[in-house]
Amino acid sequence: NLERALMAAPKDAEGATAGLVTGLEMTQKALLQAFDSNGLKLVKPEAGEPFNPHLHQAMMEQPSDTVPGGAVIQTMQSGFELFGRTIRPAMVVVAAKGSGAKAANPYDAHPASDGQTFDGKA
Numbered sequence: 678n679l680e681r682a683l684m685a686a687p688k689d690a691e692g693a694t695a696g697l698v699t700g701l702e703m704t705q706k707a708l709l710q711a712f713d714s715n716g717l718k719l720v721k722p723e724a725g726e727p728f729n730p731h732l733h734q735a736m737m738e739q740p741s742d743t744v745p746g747g748a749v750i751q752t753m754q755s756g757f758e759l760f761g762r763t764i765r766p767a768m769v770v771v772a773a774k775g776s777g778a779k780a781a782n783p784y785d786a787h788p789a790s791d792g793q794t795f796d797g798k799a
Contacts, residue, residue: 745772
């Protein structure tokens, strides 16, 4: 909830609002330090990391031009692990199979079953 509050906070906060945002940031930092010192680790995969079903929960799958298929596109909610055991999986968006900059265009020519070339664009 602290993370959600910080995401919703105005970026150009002034006065009392700026103080509130700073307080939320300091509280979140202290809480995460306390978690870390007691063995509770934050699981927040970056874009491009491979999907790990032991640490991540795929909430949706979508095509991507930037990351390969099966990799994390975005983290929707951070997860936690305690001494190597998943307490809460990170909720993530995963790139669909065939995604990435080098992904083949599905409308390019495909070989037919008889060895001839089939033109999918026609």
